[in-house]
Amino acid sequence: MIDSFNRNIDYMRISITDRCNLRCRYCMPDGVELCTHDDILRFNEIVMVCKEAVKLGIVNFKITGGEPLVRRDCSELIKEIYEIDGVKDVTLTTNGIFLEEQLEDLVSAGVKSINISLDTLDRKRYEEITGFDKIDKVFQGIEKAVRLGVRVKINAVLHDEHYEEDFISLCLLSKKYPLDVRFIEMMPIGYGADSKLISNDLLLELLKNKFGSVRQDNAKRGHGPARYYEVDGLKGRIGFISAIHGVFCDSCNRIRMTSTGEVKSCLCFDKGFDLKDAINNRDEIEISEILKQSILEKPEKHCFDEEENITEAKKMIQIGG
Ligand code: SAM
Ligand code: SF4
DSSP states (O other): OOEETTEEOOEEEEEOOSOOSOOOTTTSBTBOOOOOGGGSOOHHHHHHHHHHHHHTTOOEEEEESSOGGGSTTHHHHHHHHHTSTTOOEEEEEEOSTTHHHHHHHHHHHTOOEEEEEOOOSOHHHHHHHHSSOOHHHHHHHHHHHHHTTOEEEEEEOOOSTTHHHHHHHHHHHHHHSSOEEEEEOOOSSTHHHHSOOOOHHHHHHHHHHHHSOEEEEOSOOSSSOOEEEEETTOSSOEEEEOTTTSOOGGGOOEEEEOTTSEEESOTTOOOEEEOHHHHHTTOHHHHHHHHHHHHHTOOSSOOTTSGGGOOOOSOHHHHTO
């Protein structure tokens, strides 16, 4: 495994499309210019990159987008990645709209854990945030995933209006279902740059005030930087991903690949490492060299607290979160 600043890089987020069936305002604030179909990597090309990544010690993958489930046969891709010798874990992050209809295929492909993005349980607010009245579809997906024994993690980005109400009702989801609910601090990109940041420290205080007995859970869960808490009466855990306030760069274990084959080492900077030519030439050595370079040139830390230094201009939908 290659390390960068003593961080072992073993995880890659792979965006497989820049398309989405929702329009969350913080993810694609002014709409988004779509890539052409020819620019988007084919599944066999993604698998080629994964094979080289595994040789470098990257053995865990998260399939993201855009919305990964709008791309036909997403489960086929996951199955092919699982077939690569050495791969440990392939998970998915989705808005949940197409989940119910694709779950059996995803589970057969080997998926054991799914992140579902859901920022409010209020129907009207859901529509305001995402542009669509589709919260029922998300719930059908959540219920079926729980029924099939898939580990479900709800990911929520809270908006400054009604954040208390949304926070409490989302936490209570974990009373009804055995799932974890995690709160991600909004990143100052696009809409996020102009809205009031709800810090996770504030939410942790709210959690303690509302639920009383709250214990930090130090077990390693998943591959990310979430800090988890156990709360009496809840079946799952409450997690916090403090992207802004809890600079966790010293344990950052990941690189990202966009749907067009650009590798990114940090969300904050526009620097990318283009794999497209190497992929077109089926040049495995060059793919490996570019992946290595992206790891070795990974910055020591992000600069979200110094907005003037953020150089990334892409929207989150184009990066994959
Ligand atoms: N469509 C899928 C979904 O919604 O989970 C996958 C792609 S989405 C870009 C991945 C994650 O990025 C979601 O959890 C979303 O909430 C998060 N995200 C989008 N914009 C963000 C922002 N400005 N700050 C923090 N998280 C953001
Ligand atoms: Fe689509 Fe996910 Fe972005 Fe919402 S957060 S617009 S669901 S990609």
